[in-house]
Amino acid sequence: MESLPPLQAGQLIARGTARHLRQHDFLCIEEFVPVSGLRVDLMALGPKSELWVIECKSSRADFLSDNKWQGYLEWCDRFYWAVPPDFPTELLPEDTGLIIADAYDAEIIRPAPETKLAAARRKKMVLKFARNAADRLRRYVDPKPGRVFT
Template identity: 65%
Template sequence: MAPGQRLARGVARMLRSMDHAVLTEFTPKRGLRVDVISLGPKGELWIIECKSCRADFASDRKWQGYLEWCDRYFWAVDADFPQELLPEQSGLILADPYGAEILRMSPETRLAGARRAKVTRDFARAAALRLQGSIDPLAFSGGVF
């Protein structure tokens, strides 16, 4: 498991403890793939980008494009990450493979209704397809039914 995936697992565990539904590697729009997206119990959408090192953060040129697809945006990093590199106007999560903790809550910028409906619908569809694929892998392999 790659370092970013280990952070995503810890973040997902924390979000589940907060009653959020979680997907990893979700595409809200063609050309954008977020590390973690969650759908909270009141319909709130959070995006979390997991950064394992300075170079990983420096190479991410798309993160500002994620802001228009969520109500709250967070960075998730491990204890060794130089946190001063991260923009202060976003949330901060300290994570490891086993859990995570919110160090700084992200400011809320509520999505417009139409955008929220689209992202929520896409989230539900992705979750259902992933579940079906885990139950019936042949349905996605081109196999004969």
């Protein structure tokens, strides 16, 4: 059996954050593409169709190299940063949410301000989230979908 490569620092932060958000009845998809050209670290869907984007940053250099995050704001109701406990949080914009996370859990330190999506955009994003999740499950169950069964 082939072993998986070890998770990177950002992936560990995403895992802990997703675990924590599950306790709040939010389900997450990693590396979600809301539109071509944008890829968010975590998209979280809440019980009332709330959509949160969470960007996971493992270091100062990781944060400073990110120049796309403001483009994510129009695709979510709330925007959060998820960072490790030793991250210099003074770098993060104060008008965004803050989550401190490790590989196992997280804590919401600063709630993100809410900017509700328009109904049509929400419907489009929830449908895309559902289809993406279903396709990922299908690929997990059947990694070679081109097979023909007789």
